[in-house]
Amino acid sequence: MYDIIGDIHGCADELVELLEKLGYAQNSAVFRHPERKIIFCGDFIDRGPQIRDVLQICRDMCQHHAALAVMGNHELNALAYHTPDPFLPGEFLRRHTDHNNRQIAQTLQQLSAVELQQALDWFRTLPACLELPELRVVHACWDPVDLQLLQSTAEELGWMSDAYLHQAARSGTQLFQSIERVMKGPEMRFPNGITLTDREGLVRKRARIRWFDQPTGCSFSDYMFPSLQLPEFEGATVPEDISPSPYPQDAPPLFFGHYWLRDRKPAPIRHNLACLDYSVARDGMLTAYRFHGHGPLISDHFVTVPRRSASPV
Ligand SMILES: [Mn+2]
Incomplete structure (x- = not known):
């Protein structure tokens, strides 16, 4: 059976402590583990202080069949950041803007050129999702239509080949839209032209949403995920042009990361849904779910390790 681990972002001490707590040696x-396997939800790199160690531990576990993993948006971004744009000589599919440079800075600083190449080679092998008989895993959003498109394009072009990345990075293509939704999750526009500046200095006009639920009866703030109650949003309603992907009540349990939850006591979203990203890279905790293969997901099966050291960024 499986233990599923959320976003790690270069926090190797916390990862080792969590693996030991889960009975891995x-x-x-x-x-x-003699009987169990890990599943990683993606976002191994960027932000934290021990990216090399995280990659080594996770990749070794995957290569020795002690773990499975899906790709996160940070791995996808790293691939696009290092793939030349075929139409613009000197440019890359993910532009080397100040913001994008800052986001990948720790990874570039901590890895040698050879280690970086090895990391990128491994990222290309990570699937977008895992669909096992007893559970599902994706980095941000499970949408069957988007996942089908990722799959059919991979059969045509080769998963994460240069041709695949060229199409995935071109806004306006269906592949771009689908891969954004699967790895970053759908969003909704802030009401009344409001903008917010996030802690990385990026001006945000959109919020992440509870894509797994219909917005029926939700205020704008309620439908944000995680919910953010700001005076600016008071009285605002959910825009009509959102495209959620409501997760069926009778579908197998789904685990995902990505959402920087801040709660101190992790809990499932509902009986068949759990987010495992509790912001270890931002003084939160690295979080796992001990899955036993039956019954509704419950709070008692979450296992956490708090962040140890201060972030270098
Ligand atoms: Mn992410």
């Missing part, structure tokens, strides 16, 4: 340099 190093055996010929690889963390293993």
Whole structure:
């Protein structure tokens, strides 16, 4: 059976502590459990202080069948950041803007050129989602139509080939839209032209949403995920042009990361849905779910390790 772990972002000490807490031990340099396997939800790199160690631990576990993993938006971004734009000589699919440079800075600083290449080679092998008989895993959003498009394009062009990335990085293509939704989640515009500046200095005009629920009866703030009650949003309603992907009540349990939850006591969203990103890279906690294969998801099965050191960024 499986233990599913949320976004790690270069926090290796916390990862080792969590693996040990879950009963995994190093055996010929690889963390293993006699009966269980890890599933990683993506976002291994950027932000934290020990990106090399995180990559080594996670990749080794995957290569020795002690773990499975899906790709996060940070891995996708790293691939696009290093793939030349075929139409603009000297440019890359993910532009080297100040914001994008800052986001990947720790990864570039901490890894040698060879280590970076090895990391990118591994990222290309990570799937967009895992659909096992007993559970599902995706980085941000499970949308069957989007996942189908990612899959059919991969059959045509090769998963994460240069041709695939060229199309995935071109806004306006269906592939771009679908991969954004799967790895970053759908969003909704702020009401009344409001903008907010996030802690990375980026001006935001959109909010992440509870894509797994219909917005029926929700205020704007309620439908944000995580919910953010700001005076600016008071009285605002959910825009009509959103496209959620309501997750069926009778579907297998789904685990995802990505959402920077801030709660101190993790809990499932509902009986078949759990987000495992509790902001370890921002003084939160690295979070796992111990899955036993039956019954509704419950709070008692979350296992956490608090952030140890201050973030370098
Ligand atoms: Mn993410």
